[in-house]
Ligand code: HEC
Ligand code: HEC
Ligand code: HEC
């Protein structure tokens with residue numbers, strides 16, 4: 001199982017890097033959020049190893065999450081979309097911060 005997981009990571013990394021060249025020439029190195037509760041630093045480049053593009057950009061459109069997850073009825077708001085994506089994956093992967101203060105630094 002562990003072997004399979006490693007293999008999957010390796011495969012998705014290769015395809016991720018290939019896609020980056022084609023689709024993501026404007027992919028950011030790092031994104032910094034500054035909500036009142038505390039600054040969150042998201043290292044985009046480092047996270048390319050965590051899943052393929054679509055695992056986060058689930059619609060296949062490389063635009064800001066809040067362009068859809070704003071305040072549209074029937075679609076999770078930005079906070080829930082970010083928490084849903086970030087925290088759920090960290091819990092599942094048993095890696096990455098899950099505590100408020102591990103992500104939101106004052
Ligand atoms: C672990 C999750 C994750 C993975 C994997 C990922 N991204 Fe992202 N990406 C994000 C987040 C989060 C943002 C910031 C979006 C925001 O703040 O609205 C972002 C931003 C971007 C942006 C800028 C969008 C904009 O206009 O604001 C591009 C382009 C992009 N990613 C392309 C890619 C490509 C291409 C891949 C695959 C090689 C990829 N991303 C993999 C999470 C991810
Ligand atoms: C083109 C529009 C669009 C973009 C861009 C988009 N989403 Fe979504 N997202 C949706 C729709 C539609 C749904 C399904 C409705 C829902 O569950 O909120 C959804 C669902 C989700 C869910 C599940 C929400 C839940 O409560 O079950 C998460 C998490 C999520 N998106 C995170 C993200 C993240 C993170 C980004 C940016 C990297 C992003 N989305 C970009 C349209 C979009
Ligand atoms: C698809 C899974 C996945 C998603 C989605 C994801 N992460 Fe992570 N994250 C990881 C993994 C795996 C690690 C640990 C591996 C590493 O440090 O490279 C990590 C590590 C981190 C770290 C610690 C980095 C360090 O240098 O110690 C931070 C901070 C972080 N993530 C923030 C975020 C934020 C903010 C989001 C949402 C915008 C997010 N992550 C979404 C998988 C994910």
Ligand code: HEC
Pocket residue numbers: 033034035036037040078079082083086087090097098099100101102103104
């Ligand atoms: C994995 C990283 C991560 C963890 C853990 C996390 N958050 Fe967040 N949180 C974010 C990101 C990314 C945003 C989106 C910030 C933005 O859009 O400016 C956010 C947004 C928020 C917002 C909305 C801010 C605003 O102005 O709209 C609040 C409030 C918040 N988080 C509180 C919490 C609390 C409370 C916890 C602990 C239960 C927590 N967060 C855990 C990453 C995280």
